[in-house]
Amino acid sequence: MGSEVRQGYPVTSWSAINSLGSTTEAFRAGLRSGAPAFSPVPEGTPFEALCGLVDSSLAPLPASIGEYDSRNSRFIYHAVLELEDALASARERWGPARIGICAGSSTAAMDEIEAAFFHHAEHGALPAGFDVLSAGSAEGLVRSLRALTHLEGPATVVSNACASSGKAFATAKRWLDAEIVDAVLVGGADSLCQMTLRGFKSLGLLCDGPSRPFSAERNGINIGEGAAFALLERDGDGPRLLGAGESSDAHHMTRPDPEGDGARRAMSAALSSAGVRPADVGYINAHGTGTHFNDAMEARAIRDAMAGESDPLVISNKGYVGHTLGAAGATGAVCVLEALENHWVPASAGAEPADPELCLNIPNAAVDVDVRVAMCNAFAFGGSNVSLVFEAAR
């Protein structure tokens, strides 16, 4: 393992769009404000609930790649537009063939499939021009990202449900470690769809009001949507991705291992991969869905992984934007990057009163603090776990 690997890889630029806003600046301001951004579920949903919706007025994809246009690809388009200058510099520096694309998505453009299916049920035919491979699948995601970025390196989509875009960072790091590429556009996107809303409702996991991760009064999830992307490079300026750890619970499709062993193993593997000790970790952006069992499991896993060496600030950004599913890991990573870059950690929205049984250091207001090492967790259906470790720019 060379010195570059020990030093990790700088994240030279990043972006996020979600219900807090359609720009990274709006996301940052929303986190600083401490106020969540939820709205009623879309018309046609057969129950009442809140969700984290992206501004519906986002411009469509350019006409030249209009065949890939979907709500999901619009999120990607606008997130990637913010990185345009950084991508141009990277193409110039490394060459487009040495820059990969690794995106995470769970539902991809399932809302497009739903619309086409319901159109067929009503009219006996799919909508004119509908192509499931362009607008209604992860293939469209890859194709639209290639078309938008002009990157020619390897391109793939990780689809491990809600751990998808967190795991995309782990795959991107492997590509850099193996010197397959010199830079990777990494992140994820997911758009809200009826299948997801109704599915989580059927599991009894949606909450009545705003989601309140880590609160003693938490009672479930708000589903969200959005996209978050980052540019990882072999060298450059910015906070660094130091390590990644992955594991499987091997326990149940939806219930986490109550002992938190899988999550703890992912965190410990990430710390080991990063070459840092628990005592170095100042902030954890938790998976923090807001369900009773998930938060209790994660709290136990965090305590076990920290091994009494550290009592880091722990927040969940899902109290602001809801659970953005396949985009959740990347959205959490952007929260961490913002904290490392701007020297403050947001409040864990909705956590007050914090659940004392969790024994975590949960801030109920933004904290100005010079965190050097921070961690980001993402867990998923099927017991898929990933943990990422980042370090502030030197």
Add this chain to the structure above:
Amino acid sequence: MNPVFLRGVGLWSTGFADPDDWCRGEPDPGLKTAGAAMLEGPLRRRASPLTRISVEVFDQATRAAGVDPSAVPTIWATAHGEHGTAIKLLKMMLRGEGKVSPTHFHNSVHNTPSAYASIAVGNGSASTTLTGGPELVSSAILEAFCHLDAGTPEVVVVLGDEPLHAPFERGDMQEPLAISFVFASDPEGASFKLSNLRRERLPSIKPHERLGGLYVSAGLPLLEHVVSRRPGTIPLEIEEHRRPGTPADEPGWCLDLETFSAD
């Protein structure tokens, strides 16, 4: 990137119970369902056809390789994932109050086959499910090679897809297909060496008549070369999978396969 060694393969498609059956080319018309003996009890009852065929080839390949299925990292690749389960959910949404089944919902994620396998055998290792387009197979193999390059001794790749269901069906996807490979960083117990994973002008491969639309069918050339012990340059993409307008000289991923003797 260091050379990689191949220890075992698996395959299941309608009529074909394993890789040897496939290469003989004589389907058993009575074979409609994968055995998936690894799945028991509720897991077996709830498993979708895609999960069954994927777990079946995972079992075949790990047995062939002598690899512990409860301890090996895994990579799963599927273009359309649990499409059949998603269609069932969509049909439920059209009925009555539009409620969906919680079991079908949690079984609709792309990593369902991986999850069922990990739960069945107690595998707590890292498992990644990839999706995408024509680069699906090459992406999975690249991911496997990167794991090995990072020091993982063995890794299993499982490729699996079923035909798209109505109303999204296509003529070039008529049967399900799952293929599995066990790759290792150490030559012990291996008969094949893989090297020079690269992008170059692809050798032309005729897509399979009934399965050619499945992107995972791009794994068939490697499997067929291994079963017949034929070395060569193996494409990991199929030209016909590319969009119209893609330049003919656009490079694609391929690798070199050598027969290998540990002696």
